[in-house]
Structures are given as structure tokens and as C-alpha cells.
Amino acid sequence: MLETSARLLRLLSLLQAHREWSGADLAERLGVTPRTVRRDVDRLRELGYPVNASPGTGGGYQLGAGAELPPLLLDDDEAVAVAVGLRTAAGQGIEGIGETSVRALAKLEQVLPGRLQRRVSTLNAFTVPMLRTPQAQVDPAVLTELANACRDSERLRFEYRDHGGTATRRTVEPHRLVCTERRWYLVAWDLDRADWRTFRADRIEPKPPHGPRFPPREPPAADLAAYVSEGVSTAAYAAGATIRLHVPLAEAVQVVGPMDGVLEADGDSSSLLRTGAGTLEYLVIHLMMLGLEFEVVEPRELDDWIRSVRDRLSRALERSERSKR
Known part of the structure; x- marks a missing residue:
């Protein structure tokens, strides 16, 4: 079973990396018979991957677009490129893209091997983007930590600096991240103040460990963007x-x-x-x-x-x- 699963992952990687493969080429790459390739293609289809097959001497197998997004397989270089791109988008505060980038980055960094995390960190540390940047820079690692806490409904502890630079310790139940063109904000229930609060993300310094988990509360407003804007x-x-x-x-x-x-x-x-x-x-x-x-x-x-x-x-x-x- 382990050998079959590994071969399926290898087959999926080949289909994602090339526009079209002949059955013979796939069999040679995988070291199996064309019949085994056909069975493995059927298994991928059962898992939701739309693998199209065209008959004839010029035919072959092609990964098509499906109704849902199945898991993607990325090699090391592709994973680093995607992570760097997502970090760049998250750091620029681009409306409509930045918040989505943070969610995607949180998912990707959760599964990145340590060697790739170091490559991503090095690229970001020694790269200076010549782009319009928001007034207040936020470490993407902080954003992903906040996004994870929101996703997992996990209590968050952090040190927060007000506009005068005075720092206080906060324990909150995070709800959502809201981004504008220039800044990121965390909407959360402040346990010490028993009320909803909006925190500027660039003033947050997380203080793990976080937790425990909590049952989500009703948000302070249906339109959180308008709520933060008014605040x-x-x-x-x-x-x-x-x-x-x-x-x-x-x-x-x-x-x-x-x-x-x-x-x-x-x-x-x-x-x-x-x-x-x-x-x-x-x-x-x-x-x-x-x-x-x-x-x-x-x-x-x-x-x-x-x-x-x-x-x-x-x-x-x-x-x-x-x-x-």
C-alpha cells in the first residue's frame, strides 16, 4: 500500500509538471506497465483529480480543470517561489489580495519542511522590493500566526504597543484579520476588558504559548470592514x-x-x-x-x-x- 501511494503521488507530480504524457512515457518514468498506469489514473480520478485521456497513437493523459481544487504537489523550487510570492503580496497590503495571501501562506508554511522554510526566510531577508509599501510594515510571520489563531479559535497572548509606545499584555479571542491599503488590523474579544477591540497588527508582538481553544462568539458587526473603518x-x-x-x-x-x-x-x-x-x-x-x-x-x-x-x-x-x- 505504501508503494502504491508513493507511486500515485509521483504520477500526480508528473501530470502537474507536464502538459500531456503518453501512457508509455509514464510507465517508463514510474517503472511499471501501461496497465498499472491505467489503474493508477483511475485511482486519481476516484480521488477527485480530473485526468483526461485521449486515445490513439498521438493520445495520452492530461490533468484537466475540475469543479473543485484538489491538493497540489509542488517541488522544492515551486514551493519556495509560491511562499515568497505570497509573503510579498501579504506585506504590500493590497486590498482583496493581502488577506487571502495570508490565509494561503498560513496553510503552506504549516507543511513546508525546515530546509525550505530557511530558504524562504533567506530570500525575504535579503530582498528589497521596489514597490509601494504600506505605512506600517508587518512581519508576515506575525500575520500567519494571527491567522492561524483565528482559524483554530485559539486564545492569543501578545504584547501591544499603543500610539505612544506604551506596552501592555493582552489575552484575546481572535476573530478576523482585516486589511486596508496601508495597515492590518486584528478584530478580537479582549478577555480582560470583556469587549471587542481592534488592534493594529504592526503593534502586536505574539507571546506564545497560545490557547486553549474557545467557542467562537458572534462578531461585533456583520460588515467587519465597515466596523474597523469606523473604529x-x-x-x-x-x-x-x-x-x-x-x-x-x-x-x-x-x-x-x-x-x-x-x-x-x-x-x-x-x-x-x-x-x-x-x-x-x-x-x-x-x-x-x-x-x-x-x-x-x-x-x-x-x-x-x-x-x-x-x-x-x-x-x-x-x-x-x-x-x-
């Missing part, structure tokens, strides 16, 4: 506001990112933005940088700051014009 762009700041942008939602989302605030449609021609900043004055600057026409819904105190900034800019413009006469 990091509005709730985290002392000054918050609701702004009406005079552009449709489809146009607003091209300018306003998840870190800028939470958007919703306000009719066909305008959008509502809930956002925040350290002070109302900074909030005015933030709104001006968006480059969109807007009006303040609340708070009314923000109008006073807008007038103050307007008057200051007007005086600066007048002085500049006088100096040029």
Missing part, C-alpha cells in the same frame, strides 16, 4: 463629524479610503461621510485635502473652524498679493 477613522478620535459630500457614492469611494471615514449614499447625487480627527481644526484640513465639495451636517462648531480657516487663508492671500505689487 480607526471616527471612534478613535476626539473630534467627530458627519459631512455631506456633493458627489455620488460611486465617485466618493474613489477618493475617500477606509482610513478616512465611513461612507454611505445620500440620494443619487451626494454622500454622507462620518469621519474624525484629533481636533476640529485638523478635521477642516482633512476635509480640504479630499478635494470634494462638501457641507457640514454636524457638529455646528465645525462651521466656526471653517470660517476661521477661510479668514486666515484670505488674509494670507491678501498679504501675498500686496507684496507682489
Whole structure:
């Protein structure tokens, strides 16, 4: 049985590595008869691998696409290439790709032999990507550790640094990783605070051992991306506001990112933005940088700051014009 299983794996590797094989070539490579090759092909089909066979002198065996993704066999070089590619994608914070890359990387690194893990680590340590990178770099190893804890519903222990650099020890029940274009966040139930919390992944330093396992809780929101966006762009700041942008939602989302605030449609021609900043004055600057026409819904105190900034800019413009006469 062990010999048969090893031969099946070898046959699958050959089919994945070459577009098409003749029965005679496969028999020669495997050291068996063409009849044995046919039986082994039937076994692969029973396992869900769609092996197509074409008759005749020019025919042969070909691995086709199936309805489901069966396990893949990778040689050493292919496994290293895939792992490095996934680490690169995970580290760039590419929306829609980064989070998926972390899940795939967690699965791959779990089964990589030690010799290949060292090759992957060496390549990443001595390679400098000339790509746009997020503001806060996160070690992919930390991301995969967090992803594994989320997947396995395993309590996570880590040291967390706040924005001032103060470190605290946390024990949480991790739920999901959420990524934006610039940062990664962990949504987790904080056991000491008995509430949901959002943690920046670049400020997390895992402190194993982790565990035990826990029964998953109901998440804090159905839309975790919106939940994190509101937490990091509005709730985290002392000054918050609701702004009406005079552009449709489809146009607003091209300018306003998840870190800028939470958007919703306000009719066909305008959008509502809930956002925040350290002070109302900074909030005015933030709104001006968006480059969109807007009006303040609340708070009314923000109008006073807008007038103050307007008057200051007007005086600066007048002085500049006088100096040029």
C-alpha cells in the first residue's frame, strides 16, 4: 500500500509538471506497465483529480480543470517561489489580495519542511522590493500566526504597543484579520476588558504559548470592514463629524479610503461621510485635502473652524498679493 501511494503521488507530480504524457512515457518514468498506469489514473480520478485521456497513437493523459481544487504537489523550487510570492503580496497590503495571501501562506508554511522554510526566510531577508509599501510594515510571520489563531479559535497572548509606545499584555479571542491599503488590523474579544477591540497588527508582538481553544462568539458587526473603518477613522478620535459630500457614492469611494471615514449614499447625487480627527481644526484640513465639495451636517462648531480657516487663508492671500505689487 505504501508503494502504491508513493507511486500515485509521483504520477500526480508528473501530470502537474507536464502538459500531456503518453501512457508509455509514464510507465517508463514510474517503472511499471501501461496497465498499472491505467489503474493508477483511475485511482486519481476516484480521488477527485480530473485526468483526461485521449486515445490513439498521438493520445495520452492530461490533468484537466475540475469543479473543485484538489491538493497540489509542488517541488522544492515551486514551493519556495509560491511562499515568497505570497509573503510579498501579504506585506504590500493590497486590498482583496493581502488577506487571502495570508490565509494561503498560513496553510503552506504549516507543511513546508525546515530546509525550505530557511530558504524562504533567506530570500525575504535579503530582498528589497521596489514597490509601494504600506505605512506600517508587518512581519508576515506575525500575520500567519494571527491567522492561524483565528482559524483554530485559539486564545492569543501578545504584547501591544499603543500610539505612544506604551506596552501592555493582552489575552484575546481572535476573530478576523482585516486589511486596508496601508495597515492590518486584528478584530478580537479582549478577555480582560470583556469587549471587542481592534488592534493594529504592526503593534502586536505574539507571546506564545497560545490557547486553549474557545467557542467562537458572534462578531461585533456583520460588515467587519465597515466596523474597523469606523473604529480607526471616527471612534478613535476626539473630534467627530458627519459631512455631506456633493458627489455620488460611486465617485466618493474613489477618493475617500477606509482610513478616512465611513461612507454611505445620500440620494443619487451626494454622500454622507462620518469621519474624525484629533481636533476640529485638523478635521477642516482633512476635509480640504479630499478635494470634494462638501457641507457640514454636524457638529455646528465645525462651521466656526471653517470660517476661521477661510479668514486666515484670505488674509494670507491678501498679504501675498500686496507684496507682489
